Amino acid sequence: MKRLRILVVDDETYIRTAIERTLESLQFIMADIGETVAFDFEEAGSAEEARDHIADTSPPDIMLLDLKLPGISGIELLEEIGPSLSTTLVIMITAYASIETAVRATKSGAYDFLAKPFTPEELEHVLQKAAHHIVIAHRARALAEEQRQVRFQFLSVLAHELKAPLNAIEGFLNTIIDHTAGNDPAVYEEMLRRCRTRAQFMRKLIIDLLDLTRIESGKKKRELTEVNMAAIARISKDTMQPDADARNITIDIQCDPELSIHGDPGEIEMVFNNLISNAVKYNRENGRVDVRCDRLADTITIIVADTGIGMTEEEAAQLFESFVRIKNEKTFGILGSGLGLAVVKKVAMLYSGDVSVASVPDEGSTFTVFLRDNEVDSAAGKP
Amino acid sequence: MPAKTILVIDDDPDIHFFCKSLLEAEGYRVRSAISGATGLAAAEAEMPDLIILDIMMEKINTGYKVAEALGGKVPILMFSSMLNPSDAQFDPAQVPFTDVISKPIAGETLLAKVRALIG
Numbered sequence: 221m222k223r224l225r226i227l228v229v230d231d232e233t234y235i236r237t238a239i240e241r242t243l244e245s246l247q248f249i250m251a252d253i254g255e256t257v258a259f260d261f262e263e264a265g266s267a268e269e270a271r272d273h274i275a276d277t278s279p280p281d282i283m284l285l286d287l288k289l290p291g292i293s294g295i296e297l298l299e300e301i302g303p304s305l306s307t308t309l310v311i312m313i314t315a316y317a318s319i320e321t322a323v324r325a326t327k328s329g330a331y332d333f334l335a336k337p338f339t340p341e342e343l344e345h346v347l348q349k350a351a352h353h354i355v356i357a358h359r360a361r362a363l364a365e366e367q368r369q370v371r372f373q374f375l376s377v378l379a380h381e382l383k384a385p386l387n388a389i390e391g392f393l394n395t396i397i398d399h400t401a402g403n404d405p406a407v408y409e410e411m412l413r414r415c416r417t418r419a420q421f422m423r424k425l426i427i428d429l430l431d432l433t434r435i436e437s438g439k440k441k442r443e444l445t446e447v448n449m450a451a452i453a454r455i456s457k458d459t460m461q462p463d464a465d466a467r468n469i470t471i472d473i474q475c476d477p478e479l480s481i482h483g484d485p486g487e488i489e490m491v492f493n494n495l496i497s498n499a500v501k502y503n504r505e506n507g508r509v510d511v512r513c514d515r516l517a518d519t520i521t522i523i524v525a526d527t528g529i530g531m532t533e534e535e536a537a538q539l540f541e542s543f544v545r546i547k548n549e550k551t552f553g554i555l556g557s558g559l560g561l562a563v564v565k566k567v568a569m570l571y572s573g574d575v576s577v578a579s580v581p582d583e584g585s586t587f588t589v590f591l592r593d594n595e596v597d598s599a600a601g602k603p
Numbered sequence: 604m605p606a607k608t609i610l611v612i613d614d615d616p617d618i619h620f621f622c623k624s625l626l627e628a629e630g631y632r633v634r635s636a637i638s639g640a641t642g643l644a645a646a647e648a649e650m651p652d653l654i655i656l657d658i659m660m661e662k663i664n665t666g667y668k669v670a671e672a673l674g675g676k677v678p679i680l681m682f683s684s685m686l687n688p689s690d691a692q693f694d695p696a697q698v699p700f701t702d703v704i705s706k707p708i709a710g711e712t713l714l715a716k717v718r719a720l721i722g
Contacts, residue, residue, distance in 0.1 A: 380659065383706070384615055386707065387615075387618075387706035387707040387708070388615060388617035388618060388621070388707075389707075390707030391617075391618070391621050391706070391707045391708045391709075391710075392617070392621060394707065394708070394709050394710055395621065395624070395625065395710045398709075398710055398711060400625055400628075400710030400711060400714065401624040401625050401628050401710065402624070402627075402628030403628075404628075407624050407628075410620070411620075411621075411624070414617050414620060418617060547614055547637075547638065548638070549637065549641070552614075552616060552637045553616040
C-alpha cells in the first residue's frame with residue numbers, strides 16, 4: 221500500500237472538511253499496476269499558509285488548489301512555486317474556469333481541474349487519475365535511478381580497470397627516467413617489457429568493452445552469412461598459437477569441415493577467441509586445449525576444454541559477469557580484461573543460446589556454448 | 604644490522620615487481636602477498652618492519668580490513684588508487700594507516716616515505 225500526501229488549499233473550511241472526510245476512507249486498488257493507494261490529508265487556508273506549509277514539510281504528492289483565494293490567488297501561487305514542485309501534481313479547484321484561466325493554470329503546470337461544486341464521486345475520479353499517474357511516475361523515477369546506479373557502478377569499475385595498467389606503466393616509466401631502481405640494466409629492460417604487456421592488455425580491454433557495448437546496444441551491424449565453424453576456429457587457434465607454443469600447450473580442433481551456422485563471422489570469432497585464449501592463459505605448461513564443434517538438429521555446440529588450473533563452483537558461479545576475474549595464487553600474474561566471458565555470453569544470447577562451465581580445480585575447465593542456428597534473423601541483436 | 608623487512612600486499616603483479624626492484628636496490632628485504640588474506644597470514648607469521656598495502660584489492664574494503672587487523676602493530680603505508688572517496692564503503696579517515704601514497708607511484712616518493720617510516 222502506498223500512501224500519498226494531499227495538500228488541500230482552500231479558504232472555505234467546509235470544503236476542506238468535506239475533502240478530508242472523503243479521503244479518510246478512500247482507497248484505490250489499481251489492479252492494472254498492482255498497487256493500492258490511500259491518502260494522508262494536509263490543509264492550508266490560504267496561499268501564504270500553503271507556501272509556508274510546503275517550506276516546513278516537503279512538497280506533497282498532490283495539491284488541490286482553489287483558484288480564488290484571499291490575498292495571493294491560487295494561480296499566482298502556482299506561478300510562483302509551481303516550477304519548484306516538480307513531483308507534485310496540482311489539481312485546480314475552480315467555480316468558474318474560463319478558457320484563459322485554464323490555459324494560464326495549465327501553462328504553470330496544473331495537472332487537472334475540479335469544478336466547484338463537486339460530488340465525492342467527482343473528487344474520487346480526479347484523484348484516482350492523479351494517483352495512477354503518480355505511481356507510474358514514481359516507478360519510472362526509481363527505474364531511472366537504478367539504471368543510473370548500475371551505470372555508475374560499471375563506470376567506477378571500468379575506471380579502476382583502466383587506471384591499474386596506467387598506474388603500473390607510469391610507475392615503471394618514472395623509475396626508468398629517474399633511474400631509481402639501482403644499476404642493473406636488466407631490471408629496467410624488464411620494466412619496459414612489462415609496460416608493453418600492460419599497454420597491450422589495455423588495448424584488449426578497450427576492444428572487449430567496445431564489443432560488449434555494441435552487442436548490448438544492438439547498434440552493431442550484423443553481417444549474417446553462412447559461417448564455417450572450422451575456419452573460424454582455425455583463425456582463433458592461429459592467433460593464440462604463439463602463446464600456446466611458448467608454454468608447449470597443444471591446441472586441437474575437432475570440427476566437421478562442413479559445419480556452418482547462419483550468423484555473423486565476427487561474433488563467432490569472438491566466442492572462439494575468448495574461449496581459446498582463456499584455455500591457453502589458464503592452462504599449465506605442456507597442457508592441452510581441445511576444441512569440439514558439433515551440431516544436433518538446429519543447435520550448434522562449441523566445447524573448449526583445457527587442462528589448466530580450474531576453479532571452484534563458487535568461482536564459476538559469477539564467471540560470466542562483467543569484470544569478474546578469479547583472483548587467487550594460481551591466477552596471479554595472468555592478465556585479462558574481465559570481459560571476455562561476458563562477451564561470450566552476450567553473443568550466445570544473440571543466438572538464443574547460452575554458455576556454461578564445468579570445472580575441477582587443478583584439473584581443468586570445460587566451457588560449453590550452444591548456439592541455435594534457426595532463430596537468427598537479420599534484426600539487430602536482442603538485448 | 605639485518606635488513607629491514609617490508610611486506611607488500613597488492614593484487615597487481617607489476618606493482619610487486621616495481622616495489623621489489625626499487626626497495627631491494629635500497630637494501631630492504633621485500634616479501635610479497637597478493638591478497639588481503641595471504642597478506643594477513645604472512646604478517647602474522649613474521650611481522651615485518653613495514654607493510655605497504657593497496658586499499659583497493661579484490662573487494663573495495665579488503666585493504667581496509669587488513670589495515671584494521673594490523674593497525675598499531677606495524678606501520679602501514681597505504682597505496683590509494685581510489686576513484687573517489689564517496690565510492691568507498693568506509694570512511695577513509697578511519698583507516699588506521701601511517702602514511703599514504705597515491706598511484707601512479709613516483710619512485711623517489713616511495714623511497715622517501717619508506718625511509719621516513721623505518722629508516
